[in-house]
Amino acid sequence: MPKAPLDLSLPTVRLAGYWIRLSDGRIKCQLCQRACTLRSNQQGMCRNRVRKDDQLYVITYGNLSILELKPIENTPFYHFYPGSLSLAVGSWFCNLACIWCQNHEITRSDPPMNQDDIFYVGKKALMRQAKIKGATGILFSYNEPSVSLFEYSRDVIPLAKKEGLYTGYVTNGYFSLDALEELVELGLDAVHVDLKGCAPKINPYMGGKMEVIWAFLRKAWDLDLHIEISTLVIPEITDSPRCITDIARRVSRELDASIPLHVLKYYPFFRAELFGVTAVPSDEIILRQAALAREYLNYVYVGNIEQRTIYDDTRCPRCDAIVIQRNKITVTKNFLTRDHSCPNCGEKIPITGNITARDQSFLYSIAISDHASREDEYWVMKTRSPKRNLVDSKKEEQHS
């Protein structure tokens, strides 16, 4: 139940999409696979969607927790406009319940819901920011964008396409396949999917079912989206050789061996301690899992580890030459030919978009001063002055 009555005059409260009225008077939300049924004043499991009277509203339209310019490799996307800067937006809440959520400050706390505290960014204002900051594209990320920013992204994506910007979703893959199809029709270019692990072990830790995410991936592949996948290596839960082998084999058989897989080191956050999931895997385990995945997939990367490894660069799957060199999340050299072929053996490397090589890291935030820490960012977001809202003009809003 929402804590206060819904203020329909807020720009962040909009009529929601993808729901139907049932014959018994309840409203069924069909945006994600949870399929919540709601009576008056009830909130969906995600908490983004609230029923008021006979309508369903989303309360986080353009209601941002973060707005950040960052290298796309930070997502991580390694084969999609490598080296580009993305304007990434995040909002609030999620439709899964992972006990180790590293973004729990925004997925598990309430967004500001009054005019003075919301950080609202209009769709045209977002386009202006992208231009001013030199972003090559827009990413919907951080919390689960499908449940929080679906209607917003539906408005933003066509504008971004007009401006020549790419668009991507960083998602848990738990939303409706029809909704995904609609976003693709509007121009969505890419998805990065968090493939949580292997069923049945992982299901209770995330409060969902892995098969739903596999079905989402198959649909994304059928829709010809650029896909990259991450999987977290968690001691005792997802760190077995069998689990990573199953994941890599399924990606290769049900999708394609050319899909990049990012094998990420786990660190405990949020309620991990409560559930006793506090151990951190060694770098050796991460590298072993990456090597096992490489048996089935052409492009495997590792993340969240300090040392430089052979899994930082993009290598040609045929001759093993380095074709894109990276220093952590910065692309430092591009050796590919104009048509993205290996200069050594001619193998075509599946890269979407242009490649931008740089010689330094470009990680910085545009939402706050450059020196602030991540904790400061969230603090600033939550207590943001209304003057920081980036709004569309009245005329632009009328054309929403």
Ligand code: SF4
């Ligand atoms: S989007 Fe939210 S309200 Fe709708 S089905 Fe999913 S969890 Fe429930």
